[in-house]
Amino acid sequence: MAPRRLLLVGEGNFSFAAALSETLDPRTSLTATCLQHPADLARDPLARENLQRLRERGTEVRFGVDCTQLVDAFELQDREFDRIYFNFPHCGRKAGVAKNRELLAKFFQRGFLEAPSYHPIKTINEKLIAELGKVFPLKRLKCSSPLLPQADTSDLTSCHCDILSSAFWISLREDNSNFESLTGGTTQDMEDFLVSSSELSLPRNPRRDSKEEAQEGMYGQAKVCLRPSLLVHVQALIQAPDFLPGSLYILSGPVFQKCRISPSTMPAFHETLFILGFNKNLKDGCLQSLLDHLKGILDSLLTQTLLEGSKLGSSVEFVFQPPGEDYMITVKSQNFGPDCVKDLIIGSVTTSATSIIHKDQCFACVSMNLDLLAMLVWGISDWRMLWTFDKRFLKNFAAGKIEPFKSYSLYPPYYVHDISFWLDTKKRFDEVEFHTVARAVSQDTVISIQFLSRFQHPKTEQVSLCYRLTYQTCDKALTQQQVASMQSQLRKEIQQRLHVTPR
Known part of the structure; x- marks a missing residue:
């Protein structure tokens, strides 16, 4: 395996770093950091022992490092770095849950939408906002809403069940001694802060009549999730005392969803949300005006990089979603290869994103996937390119300009591995969770998961599934040894997390 660089943050007394250093390949570089300074750890004998073990192995140790x-x-x-570990996101003994959520939000923030970035995501967002600003008065909001909204708030209960079912849920585990700290008390802080998406029990295809039951199941087992959409903040924004009907409110920021692996679906992306309030008597006219202007703007953006004389294969369409007045915003594209025959969903328009009932007002919310829209506009075929730190990527872009993207990749080799496993008869197999585990283990190097076959043993009636995984990076070459190691690790992870038995 090629040399790797690992970074540990928030290490505290360096116990994890010391244990990890004993298991690593000699060619792996480990950097362990903590927020404290050496004087703060001088009286801790365990910390002194761990630091001595790390120094004997040549591990780089840094103090006073703020992970945000x-x-x-x-x-x-x-x-x-190839991977960054943050094992116990916590601000301190009596920090409280609110401060810990703020810590995580700052840790995850990448800043693509912040000045002075020339990132295509920021450029497409600014152009979209500028064009809508020619038609509607704009109120731009700073994205200070939490990345980890509580599941028992009215924001989440008004959100569509399908959105919540794809969220990365975080389970807060507590015992009687530290329960008060979870709810804002001051006794003891929570002892465990564990991401646990596979333990959440959800219906496979939630229906409207089972929505309340599904949500009750979610909230009974998990308290917090990485926000799957900015729509979870709509109700709070509308209830703000300074909300003015007739103005187009804009909120932009990162969101996170579990999804199947494909070139056009991403577990983390940037979303822009437009919220418009209007009089009920003017509902039809206002909503149609918003749709017409939005369609014109998107069609214009999607034609900017076309060669002279060529035509857009399929214009933007608003696909009606009964029973309410909701729409999916779709477009076809050849950027993702011949296998992409279905319309790509780049956004949605909903009038049911809030449970607020007002006798005089209606609300329309437009959600746009900025990452997917940027890929379509520039002709970027792989969403992973948008998150690369490779300097060659940003060199393709200039402030405010939209020109065809020129790939700098030499199409690195790909590797194909099959995996088969027996299902647990007592557990429901979640294929999206299987994709999520594969994505995590491979560090986003699995570009395709293809279902091959299903076998049922004639005597035991036990069921086995077989999948084909394709590994490839977007900007560098993988080695056979790296892929073999990841495939081996995947077998271990699915056995532990999905309760299956690899064959």
């Missing part, structure tokens, strides 16, 4: 300001802790040439 990593750009300040490392020089530009030292910022490329």
Whole structure:
């Protein structure tokens, strides 16, 4: 396996770092950091022992490192890490849940939408907002809403069940001694903060009549999720005292969803949300005006990189979603290969994103997937390119300009591996969760998962599934040894997390 660089943040007394260092390949570089300074750990005998073990193995140790300001802790040439571990996101003994959520939000923030970035996601967002600003008065909101909204708030209960079912849920485990700290008390802080998406029990295809039951199941087992859409904040925004009907409110920020692996679906992307309030008597006219202007703007953006004389294969369409007045915003594209025959969903328009009932007002919300829209506009075929740290990527873009993207990749080799496993008769197999585990283990190098076959043993009636996985990066070459190692790790992970038995 090629040399790797690992970064540990928030290490505390360095127990995890010391244990991990004993298991690593000698060619793996490990950097362990903590927020404390050496003087703060001087009286802790376990910390002194762990630091001694790390130094004997040549591990780099840094103190006073704020995990939310990593750009300040490392020089530009030292910022490329293969994986970053943050094992126990916590601000301190009596920090409280609110501060811990804020810590996680700052840790996950990438800043593509912040100035002075020339990232295509920011460019497409600014152009979309500028064009709508020619028609509607704009109120731009700062995205200070939490990445980890509580599941028992009215924001989440008004959100569509399908959106919540794809969320990354975080389970807060507590015992009687620290229960008060979870609810804002001051006794003891929570002892475990564990991401647990596979334990959540959800219906396979939630229906409207089972929505309340599904949501009750969610909230009974998990308290917090990484927000799957900015729609979870709509109700709070509309209830704000300074909300004015007739103005187009804009909120932009990152969101996170579990999804199947494909070139056009992504577990993390940037969303822009437009919220418009209007008088009920003017509903039909206002909503149609919003749709017409939005369609014109999107069609214009999608034709900017076409060669002279060529035509857009399929214009933007608003697909009606009964029973309410909701629409899916779709477009066809050849950027993702011949297998992409279905319309790509780049956004949605909904009038049912809030449970607020007002006798005089209606609300329309437009959600746009900025990452997918940027890929379509520039002709970027792989969503992973948008998240790369490779300097060659951003060199393709200039402030405010939209020109065809020129790939710098030499199409690195791909590797194909099959995996088969017996299902647990007592557990429901979740294929999306299987994709999620494969994505995590492979560090987003699995580009395709194809179902091959289903076998049922004639005597035991036990069922076995077989899948084909294709590994490939978007900007560098993988080795056979790296892929073999990831495939081996995947077998272990699915056995533990999905309760299956690899064959």
